[in-house]
Amino acid sequence: MMFLVATIALLVVVLLMLVRAFMGPTFVDRILAINGVGTATVLLIALLGFLTSRPEFLDIALLYALINFVGMLAILKFFRFGDLGEEDEG
Amino acid sequence: MMYHSMVIAAFGLMLLWLSLSGYFNFLQVSFGILSTFFVVWLTIHLKLLTTDGARLQILRGYPLYLVWLTWEIIVSNILLAKIILAPKMELHRQIIHTKANQSSDLAKAIYANSITLTPGTLTVDVDPDGFTVHSMAKTFADDICSDKMNERVAKLERLSTVDNVK
Amino acid sequence: MSIVDLLSWALIIFGSSFCIIAGVGVLRLPDYFSRIHAVGILDSLGAGALILGLMLQAGFTLITIKLFLILVIIVITGPTATHALARAALDSGLTAELDEENDPSSN
Structure with a gap:
């Protein structure tokens, strides 16, 4: 029951973040909002695991948290240099 | 000092494997040991391993x-x-x-x-x-x-x- | 048992309400650098309280360890990602809107 409430709350958060991602005046606003969506999604997957009593979902959440971080850095790097580049200075 | 941090890295990685997999039969654990060795080898090869084990002191x-x-x-x-x-x-x-x-x-x-x-x-x-x-x-x-x-x-x-x- | 249950429900409600506050903040706050702070709420207390509540719900199992690892990853990567976002904004020529210039020598 309480898991359901928290899940709905997180869905609302994702919705609010998506509105900012659509509105965002600059591209960094959009990336910020997508970062927030990513964190909310990690929590959402973990909660869904509890909601359906399938703890395997936590592995997916763990992986998603890592991929979210790496993906966001990749997007930022792409916008900064125009390509993903060979030089390792980020 | 190099061995020191290698052992710490291997121990930590094995602990991570065991806590994430949750299976303790022979096959799964040997896969864990193999991948631990592979990752430690990879970290040494990529020179990511810091040789000052003192970092843990903090x-x-x-x-x-x-x-x-x-x-x-x-x-x-x-x-x-x-x-x-x-x-x-x-x-x-x-x-x-x-x-x-x-x-x-x-x-x-x-x-x-x-x-x-x-x-x-x-x-x-x-x-x-x-x-x-x-x-x-x-x-x-x-x-x-x-x-x-x-x-x-x-x-x-x-x-x-x-x-x-x- | 029921006290632990009650505590975990309270933490889950607390955490998800802070998540919603973070979402509202991202929508309401007027400029980019303030919005970063709002996402910081989601990264720190929102995720922290929610995952702590789930950990209490799971008890002493491997699930707790996984939840703890998720929390550690979120708490460590959150500030790093935030810092990268702030640097990206500065490099793209966006300056922070200020209500008062306190230290003109900086930046």
Whole structure:
């Protein structure tokens, strides 16, 4: 029951973040909002695991948290240099 | 020293494997041992392994600092939530420059991340003698200017380097 | 048992309400650098309280360890990502809107 409430709350958060991602005046606003969506999604997957009593979902959440971080850095790097580049200075 | 950090890395990776897989039969554990060796080999090959095992020493003063930081995070979260939910947001945005008393890069990174992790303050830029901090309201800026956190992290660093000299 | 249950429900409700506050903040706050602070709420107390509540719900099992690892990853990567976002904004020529210039020498 309480898991359901928290899940709905997180869905609302994702919705609010998506509105900012659509509105965002600059591209960094959009990336910020997508970062927030990513964190909310990690929590959402973990909660869904509890909601359906399938703890395997936590592995997916763990992986998603890592991929979210790496993906966001990749997007930022792409916008900064125009390509993903060979030089390792980020 | 190299062996020291290799053993620590292998031990940590094996612990991670066991806690993530949850299966303790022969096949799964041997897969774990194989992949542990592979990852340790990869880290050495990519020169990612730091040879100063002393890095672990900074864990000494950690528990107390983490408790204090958690309290600080809760307090400033509630303050920031109040600001956001107020009908008319009372923002007092400013950029301040604060000194960092830490000497090692690790302690500086801990300090900068602690500032960022505490909502209401955000490390924007790092230069050799300090940080540029963006703050949302006056209370947060005063918090930074009072150097409480700075002193704490500097103490943490001293605590961890005293034993290094021995 | 029921006290632990009650505590975990309270933490879950507390955490998810802070998540919603973070979402509202991202929508309401007027400029980019303030919005970063709002996402900081989601990264620190929102995720922290929610995952702590789930950990109490799971008890002493491997699930707790996984939840703890998720929390550690979020708490460590959160500030790093935030810092990268702030640097990206500065490099793209966006300056922070200020209500008062306190230290003109900085930046």
